[in-house]
Amino acid sequence: MGLWLARGHSFRTHKAVNCYATRPFTAGISTVMTSHRDTLYSNTLGDPGLFTFNSAVVNVFPDMIKRSVPGYGSVIAMTGLLAARHARPGTRIYDLGCSLGASLLSCAEHTETEHCELVGLDNSNAMLRQCRANLAEAIPQRTVTLIEADITSVDYQNASVCILNYTLQFVPIPQRLSLLRNLRAALSPGDILILSEKLLLEPEAMDALMVKLHHDFKRAQGYSDLEIANKRQALENVLVPETRDTHKARLLEAGFSHADVWFQCFNFASLVAVA
Ligand code: GEK
Numbered sequence: 001m002g003l004w005l006a007r008g009h010s011f012r013t014h015k016a017v018n019c020y021a022t023r024p025f026t027a028g029i030s031t032v033m034t035s036h037r038d039t040l041y042s043n044t045l046g047d048p049g050l051f052t053f054n055s056a057v058v059n060v061f062p063d064m065i066k067r068s069v070p071g072y073g074s075v076i077a078m079t080g081l082l083a084a085r086h087a088r089p090g091t092r093i094y095d096l097g098c099s100l101g102a103s104l105l106s107c108a109e110h111t112e113t114e115h116c117e118l119v120g121l122d123n124s125n126a127m128l129r130q131c132r133a134n135l136a137e138a139i140p141q142r143t144v145t146l147i148e149a150d151i152t153s154v155d156y157q158n159a160s161v162c163i164l165n166y167t168l169q170f171v172p173i174p175q176r177l178s179l180l181r182n183l184r185a186a187l188s189p190g191d192i193l194i195l196s197e198k199l200l201l202e203p204e205a206m207d208a209l210m211v212k213l214h215h216d217f218k219r220a221q222g223y224s225d226l227e228i229a230n231k232r233q234a235l236e237n238v239l240v241p242e243t244r245d246t247h248k249a250r251l252l253e254a255g256f257s258h259a260d261v262w263f264q265c266f267n268f269a270s271l272v273a274v275a
Helices: 027-032 055-068 072-086 102-110 125-138 173-186 204-220 225-235 244-253
Strands: 002-005 091-096 116-122 144-148 159-165 192-198 258-265 268-274
Touching (some): 055 072, 055 125, 072 159, 102 125, 125 144, 173 244, 192 258, 204 225
Parallel strands (some): 091 159
Antiparallel strands (some): 192 268
8 A cells, every 4th residue: 555645745634824725616626627638539440448447548537527426526525524524633535536636626625624634545545646646736735644545455444434436336336245344434523535436227218318417418419429428338246236226225235324325416416325
């Protein structure tokens, strides 16, 4: 497990003077999340291979996720609001699969330094390196702990908010329940988990319609049919979506008291689960 700090502070709950300055809503995100245009799957030749979070993906990631996930910007912006309502002083906000730090930045916009320690986890070294640079640029005054680790093998402690924005879908299904149990154990009653995922819709005909609408969205964002087909193939068995009911039932089984969808656009949804 590797560990970085965004600004070289100690790996402790931060007790420094609160020098957080009020920023325009999500300004931190938009100022640092510049990106090359995603053309990774525009090649007509050969098998696209399995999707991995390597440096080629990191270079285009903000553009890729914005043009691929309907509602992404809204979910990230509202993540900060949800976190601010539930963050408790002296606890941690964990962002699992933090990628380039979008959710961490959203949380930083809405929660004050002395209240909570922001902790981002990701198992992609390339992602975390760029994430560290983004955070240092956007919120140099804020301590953020970044940990390179598989999120299924971390000892979570003293949390008030846990965030899984579009990450659980990449965890093998048999490991999902124990991960959620570990997160629930780190939270206290009334705390929250935010879970954003691509969903499998029911019945099958509704899923087919939502998949078509998602592809319409991608086409409207400038992706070609070839890029859409190649990406779909690359994500086959890598991103494994489940139904809303499956997620809700698993969250209850993991010990959350209630959970439901608070946002949905086509087959992408975000749930909030209350401990
Ligand atoms: C955002 N939340 O911008 N352990 C650690 N990290 C993992 C694991 C794992 N087992 N599996 C995948 N990841 C972000 C977007 S992207 C979603 C999240 C997407 C990491 C992976 O390296 C990647 O950075 C992230 O989870 C998923 O709101 O690209 O569709």
